[in-house]
Amino acid sequence: SRLYSVRMRASEKESHENGGKHISGGELLSSYSDLRMSVNTLLEKALNHSRGKPDFFQIQFEIVNQPIKLVNPLPVQTNEVTTVKEGQELARYLLKKTGVPKNIIEKAYKQIPEYGVRGAILIDIQTGERIDGRTDKGVRVSRMDWQTGNFEKWAKSKAVPTNPRLKEALVLATKVCNHELTIAELCWSDDPDYITGYVASKNIGYQRITQLKHFGDERGCRIFFVDTLSDINTYMSYLEEQPILVQL
Ligand code: PML
Structure with a gap:
């Protein structure tokens, strides 16, 4: 249907x-x-x-008129850290592990907008430049969800918390990392009461980090590190339009 x-x-x-x-x-x-x-x-x-x-x-x-693609969720791991500094060091370490060069990681961090953007920003891993061209909106990943009932079942079987934020973020990361041009995603929430964030990629999975900012901070971050040797517009329409359901 x-x-x-x-x-x-x-x-x-x-x-x-x-x-x-x-x-x-x-x-x-x-x-x-x-x-x-x-x-x-x-x-x-x-x-x-x-x-x-x-x-x-x-x-x-x-x-939705396009055929829906079914994908499996990225595996989830939670990394407990005791300070934001430790969390941010781990995030950089994990990004390097996915293949983003160190200088590009630092360049990307400098481009996180002061007041945050609504959507994601796209960073070219060759140049470190921002390439989405959507100044304060960013790119909004859309048309994805868990197949009905699947999240709760899956979370219980994997001892993953059945947290609605995790549910949403994991489906987004799964969609984003299923595209071959995505090297990695870095994200933390703009909710001042939520300090857990993650680094995700096809190879390392969804790596939660329990502290990536301080309580009370309303600045969120969502960066996709992209290898854009080919067409960026096709990539952006994948993010915005390709319907995806996460199945088990
Ligand atoms: C989690 O794994 O706990 C979710 C982290 C990112 C949440 C991003 C958001 O919903 O703003």
Whole structure:
């Protein structure tokens, strides 16, 4: 049966931040009969966010016409660290292990925007330059979800926490790392109450790091390190349009 892509974004328009402050965004794939529940799930997400109280909320659904690709989740490992410094050192070590050169990692860190971007920024691993061209929006990875019921089953069998943030981030990382041009992803949340982040790649899997920033910090980060010898537009449309379901 056909699936619908449901997308949400919420912001605080009356914020002094340029163009309004981003509060929350969300993506899922839903059957027609689950649409009511799906819209509600995303509404709850926007209203419960600790970045603030949204005064602008937008939700849309749209039928998916492309064939859906099924992929297996990246394996998950949690690395406990005791300080942010230790966490950030581990992140750099893991990125190097995926094949991103040291100088490119440092160059990428310098390009993390001060106020964060809504989506991901793309860094070319040959030059260290940002190549998405989407200044303060970044790229929004869309049209992906777990196959119904699969996450809970999988998390229990792997002793992975059944945390909705992990559920979403893992499905995103799985989609991103399934593309051959992705070398690695580096991410931590813009939620001031959530300090766990991760480095992911096809080879090292989804490596959670328990401290990548301090509590209270609203600056998030999402970087895709990309090998762009070929067409960047095809890569960006994969991220934005190719429907993916994570199966077991
Ligand atoms: C986010 O939802 O803002 C990113 C969360 C990243 C870490 C999720 C986890 O593995 O706990």
